[in-house]
Amino acid sequence: MKTDSQLQQDVMAELNWEPAVHAAQIGVEVNDGVVTLAGEVSSYCEKLDAERAAQRVRGVRALAVEMKIKLSAFGQRSDADIAESARNILGWTSSLPVDAVKVLVQDGWLTLSGDVEWHYQRQAAADSLRGLAGVTGISNQIAVEPAPTATVVKADIEAALRRRAKADAKTVVVEVAGGDVTLSGTVHSWAERDLATRSAWGSAGVRRVVDRMNLVY
Numbered sequence: 001m002k003t004d005s006q007l008q009q010d011v012m013a014e015l016n017w018e019p020a021v022h023a024a025q026i027g028v029e030v031n032d033g034v035v036t037l038a039g040e041v042s043s044y045c046e047k048l049d050a051e052r053a054a055q056r057v058r059g060v061r062a063l064a065v066e067m068k069i070k071l072s073a074f075g076q077r078s079d080a081d082i083a084e085s086a087r088n089i090l091g092w093t094s095s096l097p098v099d100a101v102k103v104l105v106q107d108g109w110l111t112l113s114g115d116v117e118w119h120y121q122r123q124a125a126a127d128s129l130r131g132l133a134g135v136t137g138i139s140n141q142i143a144v145e146p147a148p149t150a151t152v153v154k155a156d157i158e159a160a161l162r163r164r165a166k167a168d169a170k171t172v173v174v175e176v177a178g179g180d181v182t183l184s185g186t187v188h189s190w191a192e193r194d195l196a197t198r199s200a201w202g203s204a205g206v207r208r209v210v211d212r213m214n215l216v217y
Contacts (some may be wrong), residue, residue: 001217002059004030010057011035020049026067028054033061040070044135055190061215069136071108077134079105083185086129095124101142108136115143119201144179144207153203157181160199172196172213179207188212 002010008030015023025045026039035054041047048068054063077085083105090101097116104111110129116122125146129138154176161172172185181200187193193213 002104002199004032007033007035007057007059011054011060012059014053015050018053021046021053021121026050030063033059034064035062036064036066037058038066039101040068041071042072043075043133044069044137047133059217060190071134071136075110075133079108082108082110085132089128089132090125092214093124093128095121097121101125108134109139110135110137110141111141113141113143115145117143117145119206123193144205149157152175153179153206155198156203160202161196174200179205180210181206181208182210184210184212187214188216190215 008028011028011030012023015021015026015028022041025041026037029036029038033196035057037050037054041050047065047069050067051063051065054060054191083103086103086105090096090103091098100116100121101112101114112125113127116125122140122144125142126138126140129135154174157174157176161174172183172187175182175184181203183196187196193211193215196213197209197211200206
């Protein structure tokens with residue numbers, strides 16, 4: 001088991017190793033395995049890259065993000081410009097139905113709304129806009145259309161976990177109520193946790209995934 005000091009050093013090293021992150025501008029604090037990232041980053045993408053880098057480190061139990069985005073002069077754009085660019089990008093995203101996603105921009109923050117059939121389409125909309133200059137955050141409020149029966153969804157998710165998971169990842173328990181999926185049980189790494197949540201989101205009509213899994217190293 002790593003000490004907080006060891007974990008802090010490992011997270012700082014991982015941030016330094018990640019080329020998309022300016023690690024010198026990010027502070028790292030650790031308390032009982034909970035990592036807090038603070039400081040300034042120059043874009044929304046860099047903020048996400050820093051979060052992912054910290055999550056890759058073994059021993060991180062939870063992550064608190066207090067980083068602020070300070071756009072460079074090059075990265076600053078008007079809300080109207082961002083909205084127009086976002087509309088064009090969504091129109092060229094082949095996985096999205098035409099005009100399925102609406103965009104609202106306020107102070108660089110994008111709010112996405114509309115209806116799609118699959119979660120991957122919902123995710124594709126947000127992913128396609130994360131690198132857009134001037135974006136300071138994204139609120140993904142796109143809804144997934146009603147799911148099939150809970151029994152079908154549960155069976156699909158459990159089958160996906162059996163195909164993909166290692167033996168010790170089979171301790172994940174799946175519960176379905178309408179379009180909401182709750183995952184509980186035990187996983188042993190962020191990768192296993194991501195595998196379980198991605199498997200849950202991969203079923204048609206899933207609107208929400210509640211992660212109640214315990215991360216045990």
